[in-house]
Amino acid sequence: MRSGPGHGLPKTVGRTPRADPVPLHGPPAGVAGRFSFRRREVYVSRLQAEHLYKVFGARPDEAVKKLESGTDREELRAEGTTAAVIDASFSVDPGQIFVVMGLSGSGKSTLLRMLNGLLEPTAGRVLFDGQDLTALSAAELRTVRSTKISMVFQHFALFPHRSVLENAGYGLEVQGVPRAARNKRATEALELAGLAGWEKAWPDELSGGMQQRVGLARALATDADLLLMDESFSALDPLIRRDMQDQLLELQKRLKKTIVFITHDLNEAMRLGDRIAVMRDGEIVQMGTAEDILVTPANDYVASFTQDVDRSRVLTAGAIMADSDTAHGLRTEGGQELRTDEDVLAAAPATVTASTPIIELFTPCSTSSVPVAVVDEEGRLVGVVPRARLLAVLGEPMTPAEAPASVAADASAPVTGGAPALSLGKEAASA
Secondary structure: OOOOOOOOOOOOEOOOOOOOOOOOOOOOOOOOOOOOOOOOOOOOOOEEEEEEEEEEOOOHHHHHHHHHOOOOHHHHHHOOOEEEEEEEEEEEOOOOEEEEEOOOOOOHHHHHHHHOOOOOOOEEEEEEOOEEHHHOOHHHHHHHHHHOEEEEOOOOOOOOOOOHHHHHOHHHHHHOOOHHHHHHHHHHHHHHOOOOOOOOOOHHHOOHHHHHHHHHHHHHHOOOOEEEEEOOOOOOOHHHHHHHHHHHHHHHHHHOOEEEEEEOOHHHHHHHOOEEEEEEOOEEEEEEOHHHHHHOOOOHHHHHHHOOOOHHHHOEHHHHOEOHHHHOOOEOOOOOEOOOHHHHHHHOOOEEEOOOEHHHOHHHHHHOOOOEEEEOOOOOEEEEEOHHHHHHOOOOOOOOOOOOHHHHHHHOOOOOOOOOOOOOOHHHHOO
8 A cells, every 4th residue: 555645544436425515604606795805704714635546547446446556657557547646635724825846747737626626536535624525516516616716727718808807807707796896806806916907908918927917816806715826827937927926925925815836846836835745647755845845855856856946045944943952061252151041042143033044044153153043933042053054954955864853754744834943963053
């Protein structure tokens, strides 16, 4: 049997037996109710994928059993069967941006389309707000997609015969929202997306970046809890692409949506993702934070992606810090021994938070042999960054076998919190 992230959950082969539908949350379709871009107070969304398989070809259920028993994907392909997604399990917490990254043919877009029911899983299930989407009827699934889940496509998918305002309000039109209400909501969404004043323009009058903003506004206008973004910025020029990334991050600070973002670009994944899943040949080969993947890539495939990434702008002080007591017993240039956390704080060349990028630590580390102090929101010492560790993380990435046990375990398992601190000995702290 296979092992890896998410295993140990109950499996289902084929379509999940129909169950009594769980009531859908939110106003019914066709009812124009109170609308605002803010976090829901009563219910927050959560997405969970449990052992998802998608097999194309003859006898897909039989192919799933073969994959579970260890049959290779290439062996199935020789039999005329394609395993597009193999045993994918993960969960996305409310307000997270979860990025799925992989090369063309890795299965990432197929996985995304199973999350909203555009493709039916061969095995496994998808839970959204606790509701099993794979058990819904076609009509119930359409209701969920029109009210709870929005999708932003790579190639914009705008209607050329509709104005920008009409395109942005299309999802609301499908819901049956009256014209006045949907125009108001579409206008608000366009303003959020940076297109105020362009409501009457036609799609062919807009640049590529502006057209993608219309697609984003269309997704925001429905006030859906979950946004699925399939390589949404991949067709844009580099400068426009970065601008759209900035726009998405700024919107996320305000709206706190739950987002699944598909990309083939690791730099984009690390810039946007709270957590990242790396796919290869239909399987998730590593899942974790940007720091996890940079510091302890699971294998050579993942390491090959990370070799050109500027680590100093991705890694944070919290990801590389050592325990604060490793600084106890050190001496300053003046000969003072550091006995307590207070001594460390007083002698440290700088005090930073766990989220500080390590690029900001080089200057203070170069001026003192005392480690930089890492503090929490209340100013308490939670760790230190020694000079030796700061320089070491810019070198070759560690394998899980070389990393400390806590980090190695975290890099090979689903990650639900922040990146772990790397444990260092006193010899590193004193360097």
